[in-house]
Amino acid sequence: MTKPSPKAVLEQLRLEREIVVKGGYGKIPRLPWKTPQFFRDSVTCLNYEEVVRKYPCSDCFLTDFVPETARAADVPCHHIPLNETGDTIASLETGGDRRRVERALHDWLEVTIRKLEALEGPQEATK
Numbered sequence: 001m002t003k004p005s006p007k008a009v010l011e012q013l014r015l016e017r018e019i020v021v022k023g024g025y026g027k028i029p030r031l032p033w034k035t036p037q038f039f040r041d042s043v044t045c046l047n048y049e050e051v052v053r054k055y056p057c058s059d060c061f062l063t064d065f066v067p068e069t070a071r072a073a074d075v076p077c078h079h080i081p082l083n084e085t086g087d088t089i090a091s092l093e094t095g096g097d098r099r100r101v102e103r104a105l106h107d108w109l110e111v112t113i114r115k116l117e118a119l120e121g122p123q124e125a126t127k
Helices: 006-021 089-093 098-120
Strands: none
Touching: 006 098, 089 098
């Protein structure tokens, strides 16, 4: 699988932001016992709804955001630094405060989207 284009990455990040904003990581009505995993249980995940991963995480659009040292982790995207202090989904989830994780993830998405839009040019920033 080839790496996604910067435009495709931007589109995926925008979709992920929409999922977070609309509460997409809340309880799933058809699976009320399951707490959705950030990124992993998103339609943006290559292995969405797969019991066993069909595709390597290294093919994911988030790979370039994951530090080299965390790319072999079980869920590498949970090790993306979300802020200046280096908080990650993995580190924040240990505190048990999902709202805090969601806020940090939302903020990271906003900042990252703005940076990528600035690189793409003014026509992309209006979307």
